[in-house]
Amino acid sequence: MNESLIPQNLQFVKQEIQTLATQEGLTPESVRLIAVSKNQPIESIQIAWEAGQTLFGENKVQELLTKIPLLPQAEWHLIGHLQTNKVKSIVGQVALIHSVDSERLLLEIEKQARLKGIVQPILLQLFISGEETKSGLSPEEALSLLEASNQFPHVQIKGLMGVAALTEDREIIRAQFQTLSDCFQSWKNNRPNFTELSMGMSSDFPEAIQYGSTLVRIGTAIFGSRNYA
Numbered sequence: 001m002n003e004s005l006i007p008q009n010l011q012f013v014k015q016e017i018q019t020l021a022t023q024e025g026l027t028p029e030s031v032r033l034i035a036v037s038k039n040q041p042i043e044s045i046q047i048a049w050e051a052g053q054t055l056f057g058e059n060k061v062q063e064l065l066t067k068i069p070l071l072p073q074a075e076w077h078l079i080g081h082l083q084t085n086k087v088k089s090i091v092g093q094v095a096l097i098h099s100v101d102s103e104r105l106l107l108e109i110e111k112q113a114r115l116k117g118i119v120q121p122i123l124l125q126l127f128i129s130g131e132e133t134k135s136g137l138s139p140e141e142a143l144s145l146l147e148a149s150n151q152f153p154h155v156q157i158k159g160l161m162g163v164a165a166l167t168e169d170r171e172i173i174r175a176q177f178q179t180l181s182d183c184f185q186s187w188k189n190n191r192p193n194f195t196e197l198s199m200g201m202s203s204d205f206p207e208a209i210q211y212g213s214t215l216v217r218i219g220t221a222i223f224g225s226r227n228y229a
């Protein structure tokens with residue numbers, strides 16, 4: 001894509017988010033935009049930064065660790081699957097890990113955060129898509145981790161994340177966001193730090209905002225299609 005389109009794409013996406021949030025009776029600040037910069041060169045990320053974007057998401061640990069030092073002032077999130085053996089290198093480097101999808105992974109984050117003397121904010125990823133290629137916890141598993149959270153003092157569970165199915169069927173997408181939203185709404189009672197619901201990508205962020213998303217993860221609509229060559 002022509003990099004010069006990035007500022008106007010960003011502006012358009014932000015406007016959309018603002019309109020949708022207002023329609024839901026929310027303040028524009030209650031839905032934050034994560035610019036998903038995976039597979040994008042640092043030049044494109046710089047352009048987005050200069051256009052006012054401060055929050056970026058990446059789905060691979062190695063790529064993230066390469067990019068953070070090039071733009072350390074940005075707020076970086078890990079949104080993709082995290083392998084246990086990479087936890088050590090990422091803990092303490094990112095503002096939020098969205099993709100905690102097993103107890104084993106949570107335990108490893110706890111261990112590495114304890115060794116570094118920090119508290120790592122995370123989200124629990126729920127499996128909502130019904131697609132075998134996607135990962136995530138069942139609602140029962142997620143709730144039991146949340147209820148055991150005092151056993152993980154170096155991890156702060158800030159909320160939930162999910163990825164809807166890749167389908168044109170809006171009803172399926174809505175039903176999946178509804179499931180995630182229902183869990184979020186019922187579990188956030190009496191949990192003052194449980195405030196984030198990460199759902200919605202380029203193709204489905206309008207629905208996600210209607211179902212209460214607080215963090216939308218948008219790549220293609222900002223940067224254009226990714227070049228996997």
Ligand SMILES: *Cc1c(COP(=O)(O)O)cnc(C)c1O
Pocket residue numbers: 036038059079080163200201202203217218219220221
């Ligand atoms: C790539 C990715 C996104 C962004 O997808 P787009 O369709 O490009 O907006 C969002 N969330 C996750 C977990 C991703 O891996």
